[in-house]
Amino acid sequence: MNIVVCVKYVPDAQAERTFNASDNTTDRENVDGLLSELDEYAVEEALKIVEAGDGEVTVLTVGPDQAADAIKKALQMGAHKGVHVKDDAIHGSDAPATSLVLAAAIKKITADAPADLVLTGMASTDGTMGVIPAMLAERLGLPAVTYASELTVDGGTATIRRDGDVSTQTIQATLPALVSVTDQINEPRYPSFKGIMAAKKKPVEQWSLADLGLDAAQVGLDAAWTKVDAFAARPPRQQGTIVTDEGDGGQKLAAFLAERKFI
Amino acid sequence: MAEVLVLVDHVDGKVRKTTSELLTIARRLGEPSAVFIGEGFDSAKETLAKFGAAKVYRVESADVLSHLVAPQAEVLAQLVGSASPAAVLIPSNVEGKEIAARLAIKTESGLITDAVDVKPGAGGGVATTQSVFAGSYTVDATVTKGTPIITVKPNSAAPEEAPAAAADEVVDFAPSDAAKGARITESKEKQATGRPELTEAAIVVSGGRGTGGDFSPVEALADSLGAAVGASRAAVDAGWYPHTSQVGQTGKQVSPQLYVACGISGAIQHRAGMQTSKTIVAVNKDNEAPIFELVDFGVVGDLFQVLPQATEAVKAAKG
Ligand SMILES: Cc1cc2nc3c(=O)[nH]c(=O)nc-3n(C[C@H](O)[C@H](O)[C@H](O)COP(=O)(O)OP(=O)(O)OC[C@H]3O[C@@H](n4cnc5c(N)ncnc54)[C@H](O)[C@@H]3O)c2cc1C
Ligand SMILES: Nc1ncnc2c1ncn2[C@@H]1O[C@H](COP(=O)(O)O)[C@@H](O)[C@H]1O
Numbered sequence: 001m002n003i004v005v006c007v008k009y010v011p012d013a014q015a016e017r018t019f020n021a022s023d024n025t026t027d028r029e030n031v032d033g034l035l036s037e038l039d040e041y042a043v044e045e046a047l048k049i050v051e052a053g054d055g056e057v058t059v060l061t062v063g064p065d066q067a068a069d070a071i072k073k074a075l076q077m078g079a080h081k082g083v084h085v086k087d088d089a090i091h092g093s094d095a096p097a098t099s100l101v102l103a104a105a106i107k108k109i110t111a112d113a114p115a116d117l118v119l120t121g122m123a124s125t126d127g128t129m130g131v132i133p134a135m136l137a138e139r140l141g142l143p144a145v146t147y148a149s150e151l152t153v154d155g156g157t158a159t160i161r162r163d164g165d166v167s168t169q170t171i172q173a174t175l176p177a178l179v180s181v182t183d184q185i186n187e188p189r190y191p192s193f194k195g196i197m198a199a200k201k202k203p204v205e206q207w208s209l210a211d212l213g214l215d216a217a218q219v220g221l222d223a224a225w226t227k228v229d230a231f232a233a234r235p236p237r238q239q240g241t242i243v244t245d246e247g248d249g250g251q252k253l254a255a256f257l258a259e260r261k262f263i
Numbered sequence: 264m265a266e267v268l269v270l271v272d273h274v275d276g277k278v279r280k281t282t283s284e285l286l287t288i289a290r291r292l293g294e295p296s297a298v299f300i301g302e303g304f305d306s307a308k309e310t311l312a313k314f315g316a317a318k319v320y321r322v323e324s325a326d327v328l329s330h331l332v333a334p335q336a337e338v339l340a341q342l343v344g345s346a347s348p349a350a351v352l353i354p355s356n357v358e359g360k361e362i363a364a365r366l367a368i369k370t371e372s373g374l375i376t377d378a379v380d381v382k383p384g385a386g387g388g389v390a391t392t393q394s395v396f397a398g399s400y401t402v403d404a405t406v407t408k409g410t411p412i413i414t415v416k417p418n419s420a421a422p423e424e425a426p427a428a429a430a431d432e433v434v435d436f437a438p439s440d441a442a443k444g445a446r447i448t449e450s451k452e453k454q455a456t457g458r459p460e461l462t463e464a465a466i467v468v469s470g471g472r473g474t475g476g477d478f479s480p481v482e483a484l485a486d487s488l489g490a491a492v493g494a495s496r497a498a499v500d501a502g503w504y505p506h507t508s509q510v511g512q513t514g515k516q517v518s519p520q521l522y523v524a525c526g527i528s529g530a531i532q533h534r535a536g537m538q539t540s541k542t543i544v545a546v547n548k549d550n551e552a553p554i555f556e557l558v559d560f561g562v563v564g565d566l567f568q569v570l571p572q573a574t575e576a577v578k579a580a581k582g
Pocket of ligand 1: 037038183470471472473474494495496497498509510511512513514515525526527528529530531532533536546547548549552564565566567
């Protein structure tokens, strides 16, 4: 079973994240980045499935030079090969354009070796839109299940458990299918020393838009279907009153709630 | 006046509060037309009429809901084609965002997710506000292509009544084969807690690792305030509370009037889900816990002492 996993390079959530003032895009250059933590779950799930049978895991990223780090981490975890789509024209792409590039790359990857599954994280930790998986499914014409908290593959069918507010659902999708996974699905492994060494020899292809048969005018800031008009840092919250409990902390808390008219 | 499509969020006709918020917002942009997919229209009609739906497009095909969301996106795409709406408003939850994403691609339209405010744009169109990077920035954005498709977060508007006809029109629709590739084979209903829904609640009381697994003081305070109960991921991972109650980056994003964090340290991923709450209160025995940086009121103390006392005081005050 061959699996393609989409992984994203994102600014570290622990760092100061900000925007480029010149074009209102996310600053991806001046902030330390890493493989989106939520995509590690997708890589782990792919590795588990392949290890239980056979096949290869290909990790795919669309992003600037530094995004190679995201691929490297996935290869260290155990993925077999990487594809890095980079092209200056992609800078500033919105979700529809990003999904266009990802879909073209997946088509190119699977033209050589068909894949049974495309896995993604539930959402990226920077944009947190969580829409790329659905857009990809739409563009690739694949059955899709998002937010899977359990996944089993058997023959030509994927069975997925999904936890909703009202109910827990079991869903079946015919392969090939696209599945986005939550952080409930597994416990991602840390790269072992052996994995780190082995990753150095694993193949990583670099593709440009031209390699995918796409035109620069289809992507990037100018082709975006939405526009950020302004951004503003929220004023930091002012720390209010802190009291230390001396036997009356609960009463003081209730008094605050009453003062603010919550009771 | 142009129509504005509002996808109704409901369970068997029981309409969620987000729908009345969306209808209220839709009236700023044009004439609301609700889109009702599934069974139970008769029980939903009154609410839809009360909050201003002039028209209701109805799809009752059982095939639609048993195949996850792909057919629902097809319904909306069909309606975007026939009604040329000024915008499509969809609730910002897991299903809603997936429907919106598919609809954006199908109709080649710009998509804005998790809007906290939606207004008519200065130069026409629709202006939106989002809260990003764990609530540390606000972003104003507009759709520049196609029909604006906007998913709106709960609590983004106060529902206002504006009685309208809610005249229903049955839509002739059959899902494509492509939309039927994923099928719900089993659905286990969750047990109702009797508490308000987490993302809709005006007050949320959450517990973390500091509860040591005993959520009873958290639940008692929540119940005295009529609040929903939330949990940190540490509490969820330990199996103390269900994942659907998790607040944070990989759980629910809540924005209530009041958020009370009990035994929660305030990690960035937790903040991402509660930072935009209007008033924040914390109880934590560590005076250096980062959650205190955010609070309007904090008590440094043991939650097993502080919460029961607060609960009694709340009950006494309420009489
Ligand atoms: C990719 C990713 C996604 C994540 N998503 C989320 C998410 O969605 N939501 C989320 O919450 N976390 C999330 N996390 C986890 C997050 O980083 C923290 O680990 C988590 O929020 C910690 O939970 P906590 O505050 O309950 O526990 P801790 O950090 O252990 O804090 C417990 C607190 O309780 C206090 N305490 C202990 N006993 C008492 C007592 N008797 N009375 C009062 N106070 C007491 C302690 O002083 C401490 O401050 C995510 C992490 C990652 C890597
Ligand atoms: N630029 C990208 N390159 C590769 N995968 C991506 C990219 N952007 C998003 N994804 C995938 O889509 C998922 C959801 O992302 P998003 O819709 O941006 O929240 C991520 O977890 C990744 O698996």
